[in-house]
Amino acid sequence: MWLVVLCAAISVPHLAVAGLVEVLPRLKPSVVAVGTFQRARSPQFRFLGTGFAVGSGRLIATNAHVVSVSISDDQLESLVVVVPGAAQGAMRKVAKAAVDPNTDLAVLRLDGEPLPALQLAEESFVAEGRSIAFMGFPIGSALGLTPVTHRGIVAAVTPIGIPQANSRQLNPALIRRLAGDTFRVYQLDATAYPGNSGSPVFDPDSGEVLGIVNMVFVKGTKENALSAPSGITYAIPVSHLRALLMDVR
Known part of the structure:
Protein backbone atom coordinates (compact mmCIF):
# COMPACT_ATOMS: atom_id res chain seq x y z
CA MET A 1 0.00 0.00 0.00
CA TRP A 2 2.75 2.45 0.94
CA LEU A 3 4.72 1.54 -2.18
CA VAL A 4 1.76 2.36 -4.46
CA VAL A 5 1.27 5.78 -2.86
CA LEU A 6 4.97 6.61 -3.19
CA CYS A 7 5.05 5.69 -6.88
CA ALA A 8 2.01 7.86 -7.61
CA ALA A 9 3.62 10.83 -5.90
CA ILE A 10 6.82 10.46 -7.87
CA SER A 11 5.04 10.18 -11.22
CA VAL A 12 3.36 13.60 -11.12
CA PRO A 13 6.40 15.80 -11.83
CA HIS A 14 7.60 13.29 -14.42
CA LEU A 15 4.34 13.67 -16.33
CA ALA A 16 4.59 17.47 -16.19
CA VAL A 17 8.08 17.37 -17.68
CA ALA A 18 6.95 14.90 -20.36
CA GLY A 19 4.19 17.33 -21.41
CA LEU A 20 6.68 20.19 -21.73
CA VAL A 21 9.04 18.09 -23.83
CA GLU A 22 6.29 17.70 -26.42
CA VAL A 23 4.90 21.25 -26.19
CA LEU A 24 8.06 23.38 -26.22
CA PRO A 25 9.12 22.71 -29.83
CA ARG A 26 5.68 23.88 -30.96
CA LEU A 27 5.78 27.09 -28.90
CA ASP A 111 5.40 42.98 -41.32
CA GLY A 112 5.78 40.10 -43.76
CA GLU A 113 4.99 36.43 -43.36
CA PRO A 114 3.01 35.27 -40.29
CA LEU A 115 4.48 33.32 -37.40
CA PRO A 116 2.79 30.26 -35.87
CA ALA A 117 0.15 31.73 -33.55
CA LEU A 118 -0.33 30.47 -30.00
CA GLN A 119 -3.78 29.33 -28.94
CA LEU A 120 -5.43 31.45 -26.24
CA ALA A 121 -7.36 29.65 -23.49
CA GLU A 122 -11.09 30.38 -23.23
CA GLU A 123 -11.10 30.39 -19.41
CA SER A 124 -11.46 33.78 -17.72
CA PHE A 125 -9.48 32.51 -14.74
CA VAL A 126 -7.69 29.27 -14.00
CA ALA A 127 -7.81 27.62 -10.60
CA GLU A 128 -5.20 28.13 -7.92
CA GLY A 129 -2.78 25.21 -7.94
CA ARG A 130 -2.92 24.88 -11.74
CA SER A 131 0.39 23.85 -13.29
CA ILE A 132 1.87 26.51 -15.58
CA ALA A 133 5.01 27.31 -17.52
CA PHE A 134 6.23 30.47 -19.20
CA MET A 135 8.73 31.14 -21.95
CA GLY A 136 10.76 34.25 -22.66
CA PHE A 137 14.13 35.96 -22.48
CA PRO A 138 15.30 36.36 -18.86
CA ILE A 139 17.98 39.06 -18.57
CA GLY A 140 17.39 39.79 -22.25
CA SER A 141 20.20 39.63 -24.77
CA ALA A 142 22.82 39.36 -21.99
CA LEU A 143 22.22 35.59 -21.98
CA GLY A 144 21.65 35.35 -25.73
CA LEU A 145 18.32 35.47 -27.50
CA THR A 146 17.31 31.88 -26.81
CA PRO A 147 13.81 31.29 -25.37
CA VAL A 148 14.00 29.95 -21.82
CA THR A 149 11.18 28.08 -20.04
CA HIS A 150 10.29 28.12 -16.33
CA ARG A 151 7.51 26.13 -14.69
CA GLY A 152 5.46 26.30 -11.50
CA ILE A 153 1.86 26.74 -10.39
CA VAL A 154 -0.72 29.47 -10.00
CA ALA A 155 -0.10 30.21 -6.33
CA ALA A 156 -2.98 32.68 -5.97
CA VAL A 157 -5.56 34.68 -7.89
CA THR A 158 -5.20 38.03 -6.17
CA PRO A 159 -6.38 41.65 -6.49
CA ILE A 160 -3.81 43.90 -8.10
CA GLY A 161 -4.31 46.55 -5.41
CA ILE A 162 -4.22 46.01 -1.66
CA PRO A 163 -5.79 48.62 0.70
CA GLN A 164 -3.03 50.34 2.68
CA ALA A 165 -2.90 51.27 6.35
CA ASN A 166 -2.49 55.00 5.74
CA SER A 167 -2.48 57.56 2.94
CA ARG A 168 1.31 57.84 2.82
CA GLN A 169 1.44 54.34 1.33
CA LEU A 170 -0.85 55.26 -1.58
CA ASN A 171 0.25 56.23 -5.07
CA PRO A 172 -1.85 57.35 -8.07
CA ALA A 173 -1.83 53.91 -9.72
CA LEU A 174 -3.02 52.20 -6.54
CA ILE A 175 -5.74 54.80 -5.95
CA ARG A 176 -7.11 54.17 -9.44
CA ARG A 177 -7.14 50.42 -8.83
CA LEU A 178 -8.86 50.66 -5.46
CA ALA A 179 -11.47 53.10 -6.81
CA GLY A 180 -12.42 50.95 -9.81
CA ASP A 181 -13.48 47.40 -10.41
CA THR A 182 -11.38 44.68 -8.85
CA PHE A 183 -8.61 43.68 -11.23
CA ARG A 184 -7.35 40.20 -10.37
CA VAL A 185 -4.02 38.80 -11.49
CA TYR A 186 -2.12 35.53 -11.12
CA GLN A 187 0.60 35.19 -8.52
CA LEU A 188 2.98 32.49 -9.74
CA ASP A 189 5.17 30.09 -7.84
CA ALA A 190 7.97 30.54 -10.37
CA THR A 191 10.66 33.16 -10.78
CA ALA A 192 10.66 35.58 -13.71
CA TYR A 193 13.51 37.96 -14.45
CA PRO A 194 13.95 41.30 -16.22
CA GLY A 195 13.26 40.51 -19.85
CA ASN A 196 10.41 38.10 -19.10
CA SER A 197 7.82 40.88 -19.29
CA GLY A 198 5.40 39.88 -22.04
CA SER A 199 6.19 36.16 -21.81
CA PRO A 200 3.28 33.78 -22.46
CA VAL A 201 2.14 31.78 -19.43
CA PHE A 202 0.84 28.50 -20.78
CA ASP A 203 -0.60 25.12 -19.89
CA PRO A 204 2.37 22.71 -19.95
CA ASP A 205 0.25 19.91 -21.44
CA SER A 206 -1.74 21.72 -24.16
CA GLY A 207 0.37 24.84 -24.79
CA GLU A 208 -2.69 27.10 -24.49
CA VAL A 209 -1.85 30.60 -23.24
CA LEU A 210 -3.31 31.32 -19.79
CA GLY A 211 -1.74 34.70 -19.11
CA ILE A 212 1.07 37.17 -19.79
CA VAL A 213 3.98 37.69 -17.37
CA ASN A 214 4.03 41.21 -15.97
CA MET A 215 6.57 42.53 -13.50
CA VAL A 216 6.67 46.34 -13.63
CA PHE A 217 2.98 47.22 -13.83
CA VAL A 218 1.65 44.82 -11.19
CA LYS A 219 4.45 45.35 -8.67
CA GLY A 220 4.14 49.12 -8.98
CA THR A 221 0.53 48.81 -7.85
CA LYS A 222 0.47 45.78 -5.59
CA GLU A 223 3.80 46.12 -3.81
CA ASN A 224 4.20 49.90 -3.66
CA ALA A 225 4.44 49.85 0.15
CA LEU A 226 7.43 47.52 0.19
CA SER A 227 10.87 49.05 0.52
CA ALA A 228 12.41 46.05 -1.27
CA PRO A 229 10.82 44.06 -4.15
CA SER A 230 9.54 40.65 -3.14
CA GLY A 231 10.68 38.80 -6.25
CA ILE A 232 7.18 37.34 -6.70
CA THR A 233 6.10 36.81 -10.31
CA TYR A 234 2.71 38.03 -11.55
CA ALA A 235 0.75 37.51 -14.76
CA ILE A 236 -2.22 39.22 -16.42
CA PRO A 237 -5.04 36.73 -17.22
CA VAL A 238 -5.39 36.02 -20.93
CA SER A 239 -9.04 37.17 -20.95
CA HIS A 240 -7.74 40.78 -21.02
CA LEU A 241 -5.66 40.00 -24.10
CA ARG A 242 -8.63 38.43 -25.85
CA ALA A 243 -10.64 41.61 -25.14
CA LEU A 244 -7.86 43.82 -26.56
CA LEU A 245 -7.60 41.70 -29.71
CA MET A 246 -11.26 42.42 -30.45
CA ASP A 247 -10.29 46.08 -30.96
CA VAL A 248 -7.60 45.23 -33.52
CA ARG A 249 -8.65 45.59 -37.14
Whole structure:
Protein backbone atom coordinates (compact mmCIF):
# COMPACT_ATOMS: atom_id res chain seq x y z
CA MET A 1 0.00 0.00 0.00
CA TRP A 2 2.75 2.45 0.94
CA LEU A 3 4.72 1.54 -2.18
CA VAL A 4 1.76 2.36 -4.46
CA VAL A 5 1.27 5.78 -2.86
CA LEU A 6 4.97 6.61 -3.19
CA CYS A 7 5.05 5.69 -6.88
CA ALA A 8 2.01 7.86 -7.61
CA ALA A 9 3.62 10.83 -5.90
CA ILE A 10 6.82 10.46 -7.87
CA SER A 11 5.04 10.18 -11.22
CA VAL A 12 3.36 13.60 -11.12
CA PRO A 13 6.40 15.80 -11.83
CA HIS A 14 7.60 13.29 -14.42
CA LEU A 15 4.34 13.67 -16.33
CA ALA A 16 4.59 17.47 -16.19
CA VAL A 17 8.08 17.37 -17.68
CA ALA A 18 6.95 14.90 -20.36
CA GLY A 19 4.19 17.33 -21.41
CA LEU A 20 6.68 20.19 -21.73
CA VAL A 21 9.04 18.09 -23.83
CA GLU A 22 6.29 17.70 -26.42
CA VAL A 23 4.90 21.25 -26.19
CA LEU A 24 8.06 23.38 -26.22
CA PRO A 25 9.12 22.71 -29.83
CA ARG A 26 5.68 23.88 -30.96
CA LEU A 27 5.78 27.09 -28.90
CA LYS A 28 9.34 28.28 -29.51
CA PRO A 29 8.81 29.53 -33.10
CA SER A 30 6.04 31.82 -31.78
CA VAL A 31 8.01 33.58 -29.02
CA VAL A 32 9.98 36.68 -30.04
CA ALA A 33 12.28 39.29 -28.54
CA VAL A 34 10.84 42.81 -28.73
CA GLY A 35 13.16 45.79 -29.11
CA THR A 36 14.33 48.64 -31.30
CA PHE A 37 16.83 48.67 -34.14
CA GLN A 38 19.11 51.52 -35.14
CA ARG A 39 21.85 50.85 -37.65
CA ALA A 40 24.19 53.60 -36.46
CA ARG A 41 24.42 52.56 -32.79
CA SER A 42 26.18 49.70 -31.03
CA PRO A 43 24.62 47.33 -30.37
CA GLN A 44 22.14 47.91 -33.17
CA PHE A 45 19.38 45.93 -31.42
CA ARG A 46 18.13 47.22 -28.06
CA PHE A 47 16.19 44.53 -26.20
CA LEU A 48 12.98 45.62 -24.43
CA GLY A 49 11.01 42.47 -23.54
CA THR A 50 9.27 39.33 -24.74
CA GLY A 51 6.30 38.89 -27.08
CA PHE A 52 4.45 36.05 -28.79
CA ALA A 53 2.42 35.56 -31.96
CA VAL A 54 -1.38 35.44 -31.71
CA GLY A 55 -4.42 35.65 -33.97
CA SER A 56 -3.46 35.46 -37.64
CA GLY A 57 0.24 35.12 -36.77
CA ARG A 58 0.84 38.71 -37.86
CA LEU A 59 -0.01 40.03 -34.39
CA ILE A 60 2.43 40.05 -31.46
CA ALA A 61 1.20 40.28 -27.85
CA THR A 62 3.38 41.89 -25.18
CA ASN A 63 3.19 44.33 -22.25
CA ALA A 64 2.38 47.98 -22.92
CA HIS A 65 5.34 49.12 -20.80
CA VAL A 66 7.68 47.06 -23.01
CA VAL A 67 6.85 49.27 -26.02
CA SER A 68 6.40 52.56 -24.15
CA VAL A 69 9.81 53.85 -25.30
CA SER A 70 9.93 56.75 -27.71
CA ILE A 71 11.19 55.91 -31.21
CA SER A 72 13.52 58.42 -32.87
CA ASP A 73 12.49 58.96 -36.49
CA ASP A 74 15.43 61.34 -36.97
CA GLN A 75 17.86 58.56 -36.03
CA LEU A 76 16.10 56.01 -38.27
CA GLU A 77 15.14 53.87 -35.28
CA SER A 78 12.53 51.13 -35.73
CA LEU A 79 10.40 48.97 -33.45
CA VAL A 80 11.25 45.36 -34.28
CA VAL A 81 11.02 41.78 -33.10
CA VAL A 82 13.71 39.12 -33.38
CA VAL A 83 12.60 35.59 -34.19
CA PRO A 84 15.14 33.25 -32.56
CA GLY A 85 16.30 30.30 -34.62
CA ALA A 86 15.08 31.80 -37.88
CA ALA A 87 17.29 32.00 -40.94
CA GLN A 88 18.07 35.26 -42.76
CA GLY A 89 15.62 38.05 -41.97
CA ALA A 90 15.15 37.06 -38.31
CA MET A 91 14.63 40.73 -37.40
CA ARG A 92 11.17 41.93 -38.41
CA LYS A 93 9.57 45.39 -38.23
CA VAL A 94 6.43 45.84 -36.15
CA ALA A 95 4.01 48.69 -35.45
CA LYS A 96 1.67 49.25 -32.52
CA ALA A 97 -1.83 48.00 -33.36
CA ALA A 98 -3.46 48.42 -29.92
CA VAL A 99 -2.27 49.48 -26.47
CA ASP A 100 -4.25 49.25 -23.21
CA PRO A 101 -2.44 51.00 -20.33
CA ASN A 102 -5.13 49.86 -17.87
CA THR A 103 -4.11 46.22 -18.28
CA ASP A 104 -0.56 46.97 -19.47
CA LEU A 105 -1.07 44.96 -22.65
CA ALA A 106 -0.14 45.79 -26.22
CA VAL A 107 -0.62 44.18 -29.62
CA LEU A 108 1.89 44.80 -32.40
CA ARG A 109 1.38 44.25 -36.11
CA LEU A 110 4.12 42.25 -37.83
CA ASP A 111 5.40 42.98 -41.32
CA GLY A 112 5.78 40.10 -43.76
CA GLU A 113 4.99 36.43 -43.36
CA PRO A 114 3.01 35.27 -40.29
CA LEU A 115 4.48 33.32 -37.40
CA PRO A 116 2.79 30.26 -35.87
CA ALA A 117 0.15 31.73 -33.55
CA LEU A 118 -0.33 30.47 -30.00
CA GLN A 119 -3.78 29.33 -28.94
CA LEU A 120 -5.43 31.45 -26.24
CA ALA A 121 -7.36 29.65 -23.49
CA GLU A 122 -11.09 30.38 -23.23
CA GLU A 123 -11.10 30.39 -19.41
CA SER A 124 -11.46 33.78 -17.72
CA PHE A 125 -9.48 32.51 -14.74
CA VAL A 126 -7.69 29.27 -14.00
CA ALA A 127 -7.81 27.62 -10.60
CA GLU A 128 -5.20 28.13 -7.92
CA GLY A 129 -2.78 25.21 -7.94
CA ARG A 130 -2.92 24.88 -11.74
CA SER A 131 0.39 23.85 -13.29
CA ILE A 132 1.87 26.51 -15.58
CA ALA A 133 5.01 27.31 -17.52
CA PHE A 134 6.23 30.47 -19.20
CA MET A 135 8.73 31.14 -21.95
CA GLY A 136 10.76 34.25 -22.66
CA PHE A 137 14.13 35.96 -22.48
CA PRO A 138 15.30 36.36 -18.86
CA ILE A 139 17.98 39.06 -18.57
CA GLY A 140 17.39 39.79 -22.25
CA SER A 141 20.20 39.63 -24.77
CA ALA A 142 22.82 39.36 -21.99
CA LEU A 143 22.22 35.59 -21.98
CA GLY A 144 21.65 35.35 -25.73
CA LEU A 145 18.32 35.47 -27.50
CA THR A 146 17.31 31.88 -26.81
CA PRO A 147 13.81 31.29 -25.37
CA VAL A 148 14.00 29.95 -21.82
CA THR A 149 11.18 28.08 -20.04
CA HIS A 150 10.29 28.12 -16.33
CA ARG A 151 7.51 26.13 -14.69
CA GLY A 152 5.46 26.30 -11.50
CA ILE A 153 1.86 26.74 -10.39
CA VAL A 154 -0.72 29.47 -10.00
CA ALA A 155 -0.10 30.21 -6.33
CA ALA A 156 -2.98 32.68 -5.97
CA VAL A 157 -5.56 34.68 -7.89
CA THR A 158 -5.20 38.03 -6.17
CA PRO A 159 -6.38 41.65 -6.49
CA ILE A 160 -3.81 43.90 -8.10
CA GLY A 161 -4.31 46.55 -5.41
CA ILE A 162 -4.22 46.01 -1.66
CA PRO A 163 -5.79 48.62 0.70
CA GLN A 164 -3.03 50.34 2.68
CA ALA A 165 -2.90 51.27 6.35
CA ASN A 166 -2.49 55.00 5.74
CA SER A 167 -2.48 57.56 2.94
CA ARG A 168 1.31 57.84 2.82
CA GLN A 169 1.44 54.34 1.33
CA LEU A 170 -0.85 55.26 -1.58
CA ASN A 171 0.25 56.23 -5.07
CA PRO A 172 -1.85 57.35 -8.07
CA ALA A 173 -1.83 53.91 -9.72
CA LEU A 174 -3.02 52.20 -6.54
CA ILE A 175 -5.74 54.80 -5.95
CA ARG A 176 -7.11 54.17 -9.44
CA ARG A 177 -7.14 50.42 -8.83
CA LEU A 178 -8.86 50.66 -5.46
CA ALA A 179 -11.47 53.10 -6.81
CA GLY A 180 -12.42 50.95 -9.81
CA ASP A 181 -13.48 47.40 -10.41
CA THR A 182 -11.38 44.68 -8.85
CA PHE A 183 -8.61 43.68 -11.23
CA ARG A 184 -7.35 40.20 -10.37
CA VAL A 185 -4.02 38.80 -11.49
CA TYR A 186 -2.12 35.53 -11.12
CA GLN A 187 0.60 35.19 -8.52
CA LEU A 188 2.98 32.49 -9.74
CA ASP A 189 5.17 30.09 -7.84
CA ALA A 190 7.97 30.54 -10.37
CA THR A 191 10.66 33.16 -10.78
CA ALA A 192 10.66 35.58 -13.71
CA TYR A 193 13.51 37.96 -14.45
CA PRO A 194 13.95 41.30 -16.22
CA GLY A 195 13.26 40.51 -19.85
CA ASN A 196 10.41 38.10 -19.10
CA SER A 197 7.82 40.88 -19.29
CA GLY A 198 5.40 39.88 -22.04
CA SER A 199 6.19 36.16 -21.81
CA PRO A 200 3.28 33.78 -22.46
CA VAL A 201 2.14 31.78 -19.43
CA PHE A 202 0.84 28.50 -20.78
CA ASP A 203 -0.60 25.12 -19.89
CA PRO A 204 2.37 22.71 -19.95
CA ASP A 205 0.25 19.91 -21.44
CA SER A 206 -1.74 21.72 -24.16
CA GLY A 207 0.37 24.84 -24.79
CA GLU A 208 -2.69 27.10 -24.49
CA VAL A 209 -1.85 30.60 -23.24
CA LEU A 210 -3.31 31.32 -19.79
CA GLY A 211 -1.74 34.70 -19.11
CA ILE A 212 1.07 37.17 -19.79
CA VAL A 213 3.98 37.69 -17.37
CA ASN A 214 4.03 41.21 -15.97
CA MET A 215 6.57 42.53 -13.50
CA VAL A 216 6.67 46.34 -13.63
CA PHE A 217 2.98 47.22 -13.83
CA VAL A 218 1.65 44.82 -11.19
CA LYS A 219 4.45 45.35 -8.67
CA GLY A 220 4.14 49.12 -8.98
CA THR A 221 0.53 48.81 -7.85
CA LYS A 222 0.47 45.78 -5.59
CA GLU A 223 3.80 46.12 -3.81
CA ASN A 224 4.20 49.90 -3.66
CA ALA A 225 4.44 49.85 0.15
CA LEU A 226 7.43 47.52 0.19
CA SER A 227 10.87 49.05 0.52
CA ALA A 228 12.41 46.05 -1.27
CA PRO A 229 10.82 44.06 -4.15
CA SER A 230 9.54 40.65 -3.14
CA GLY A 231 10.68 38.80 -6.25
CA ILE A 232 7.18 37.34 -6.70
CA THR A 233 6.10 36.81 -10.31
CA TYR A 234 2.71 38.03 -11.55
CA ALA A 235 0.75 37.51 -14.76
CA ILE A 236 -2.22 39.22 -16.42
CA PRO A 237 -5.04 36.73 -17.22
CA VAL A 238 -5.39 36.02 -20.93
CA SER A 239 -9.04 37.17 -20.95
CA HIS A 240 -7.74 40.78 -21.02
CA LEU A 241 -5.66 40.00 -24.10
CA ARG A 242 -8.63 38.43 -25.85
CA ALA A 243 -10.64 41.61 -25.14
CA LEU A 244 -7.86 43.82 -26.56
CA LEU A 245 -7.60 41.70 -29.71
CA MET A 246 -11.26 42.42 -30.45
CA ASP A 247 -10.29 46.08 -30.96
CA VAL A 248 -7.60 45.23 -33.52
CA ARG A 249 -8.65 45.59 -37.14
